[in-house]
Amino acid sequence: MLRFLIRRLALLALTLLLTSIVIFALTQLLPGDVARVILGREAQPEALEALRVELGLNEPAPMQYLNWLTGFVSGNWGRSFTAGRPPIRPLVLERLGSSLQLAFVTLLISIPLSILLGLISGLNENKWIDSAISLFTLSVVGLPEFVTGLVLINVFALGLGWFPASSTAAPGAPLGEVIQQLILPAIAATFVLMAYVVRMTRAGVIDELKKPYVRTATLKGLPRRQVIIKHVLRNALLPTITVIALSFGWLIGGLIVIENVFSYSGLGRLMTTAVERKDIPLMQATVMVIIFFFALANLIADIAYAFLNPRIRLE
């Protein structure tokens, strides 16, 4: 187990290193002079040159990369190119906090709901309730997020007034208010995630129900509920874990549309702004953070999978 863990951590570090090289290489390919982007078209050549020296832009690309990497690792993520040149790290970490909040609330809603629907589907294979659940989950995943998002806002925010239409709580707002703001975007994200988890759970339950150990458990005289929860679900959920982990990565960095629809300040929105403004250091930092969470979620999924599956754990 320890060997497994060490190997996976080394792999995680390697993944991050390789992606950082790719990101850096891509930013080098972007057209335009960075100094001119920051100082504007009218800037004096002297000022431009001074900025280039300050930013290390005259050094060869590998040196620039090394400087950036050492800086990033030691916590110096550089300054944004936008007006006022704010430092990047606090900005990204603040947005990360918001993204984590939303991801957490979304998982809290979507995992139990999806597993429950998947279980009901699997236990009633090909009956009307199974078809109904399939129809519902597949139709909401088919709709683009800006459609579901706008429908949710129209019905629950503008129509019923249960939730605010935009999620722009200031940092430090009371928890109740924050959660109330998170509900609608979380539901929109749940709609996207639900179909995958429901399908996986359904398939897992159907597969496991056919296995002879289920009959063994039934003929021990165990109540149906215990047979399903303790024996069937325990094994049926194993493949679902991986899907959940992948969706966590997506929740951190991929909610671009939903964050925009609900004006929510998460990492996804930060990244789009960075791209629009050619704010290269900000782009690099956000992408690195997002990739780190993707990789971390995968690692946690692998560990959880190995932990829950003795056949892997004890190899």
Place this chain on the structure above:
Amino acid sequence: MSDAVITVDQLNLDYKLGNRWLSALKDISFGIMPDEIHGLVGESGSGKSTLALAMMNFVAPNARITSGAVYLDGVDLLKKNSAEMRQIWGRDISLVPQDALAALNPSYTIGDQISEITRLHEGLSKRAAWDRAIEMLRQVRINDPKAIAQRYPHQLSGGMQQRVTIAMALSTHPRLLVLDEPTTALDVTTRAVIVDLFRELIRENHAAALYVSHNLGLVAQLCDRVTVLYGGEVMACAPVQELYKSPYHPYTISLLASLPHVTTGTETRLPTIEGVAPSLAERPHGCVFATRCPIAIDKCHTEKPPLEVVQGDRLIKCWRWREIATGEIVIDTSPKEHPMDTAPRAGVVLNANALNKEFDRPTLTDRLLMTGKRPVHAVDNVSVRIRQRSTLGLVGESGSGKTTLARLILGLETADSGTLELLDVPLDLTLGKRSKKALRDLQMVFQNPNDALNPFITVGGQLARTIQRLSMKPLTRAAIQTRVLELLNAVRLTDAYVSRFPAELSGGEKQRVAIARAFAADPALIVADEPTSALDVSVQSVILNLLKDLRAAKGASYLLISHDLDVVSYLADWIVVMYLGEIVEQGTVEQVYATPSHPYTEALISAIPVADPTVKRKAIRLGGEQPSPRNLPTGCRFHTRCPRKIGTICETTLPPYTDVGDGHFIRCHIPAEELIALQTSEPLTERKT
């Protein structure tokens, strides 16, 4: 039968196929007394497992019990709802399932799964239930129960897994134990140990037991009474001694006669039961067995015989049993002579010399990290020679390397070293470098005919494709078609089969097609890996006879792999016994069965149950587990389990591979004369008085 533990009375069960309900069990009646082990035998599709589960009031979602009763201690189980049945399942009736690994939950420890049942039914605390689980594991003769309780099912060997299921079933001291083919997946040697254990435990616990099996030998040796099921109906039910001595029912008689056994010479053929069992949809109005019965009369086809109680405690369902009992009619079950010259020829088809194969060799990282990982020695310096028109029988437990050896010869695996010669021409070890001629000359018949045929291509299509691919010159469509029909007729299938798909064939018919395909290019050698182990007894004899006929007619040789010495000895003229990748004995069938034989061969033979309750084989049981081929024992590889071990020499020194006469080789430290003395003083089989 009032004091019976369980009584089945006029039970009828239907299955739903498409939109129709079809009768699968019809008017089943029989009972099991306290302390009785009741055998339930039948071929696949006879409904034996369905019946066993129906006796627990457990039916598949697409099945329903239409009438009848199952009384457990006088109470009708079929009147109980599922909540009431849960009080009975696991407490009064327990199931020992077929495939132990699949029947145990992979995610919980052995201890957890056993204690679950006592916590539920006896309200034991977690602690007490765990202690009981350990006690149960000890009762099923598991040496280190505390450690085993904490393991997961996949960490145990097949025999151990099966012990766990019986420990689980016995932990509540049930009134009735239902054992559904619990040893089918096990090796002969392991099976023998487990069956002994069943017998002892059932007696110790004073339980009644229903033992479902298709193995007539096993039932003869284990059970007190036997019910024979055919087409979902009881054909006969009798005390075991009487059933085997005077079977009365034509089906029982034919079934017992079709068991393979050592026959002298290659001119004899096993008696067979012609035809196939009727499917649920075409159940005849008369006797279900009439279509295959050698003595059926008109009445048998039109009127169903009653299940008669005869001689006090026997049940029989046949119009003509009285005539059989009195000897007025005799069903001829003597082996048929087959006048055809089939003696092996002098020429050699295959010469395999010093073949070696290791799997899972340590990788570079293993060496760098010094993990001490060792390779698996699958085949170790093995040489065999197969003569023309002969059969070499290869036997051994799983893990002995017999299948790997066959795959090396076929080129499906590439040997690490050694040489091969096919018809005196060197044969490359790598499949890709072999000539088309060599590919034609080496063919294979697989164990499971269901997987060996492409389900989307007709029988004719499969044969035509093989003929075309292996042909040395382009063939016309008509020539191929003629050849296809020729092959089908050779395996006794009619022309109509050309356009059928595999799904429309029975298991035996599929295996015939597979055999026809193997013969498509007139091969010199056919490798058959357990060709009948997936088939029913009555079909097995048909296939074995067919293989014998084809060998005579086509002059091919076989390499026949099986764990069942009886099957091998019926067909083979030379036997090779393997243990842990090494040949421990080889010789003619007579030599291997007679003394002297290697202690391992002796154990293999003694592990095969004789289909005659009056004959008892000496119980040589191999204790312990087969060592891992990754960590081979020093000295003689068999010393860790050998019942005839003579001392430290067995542990330290490689035994010599000695010719004990006429090319009969044995790898053992015990001199031949001593082996003979040891083995004749206590003969392997004896007749009970």
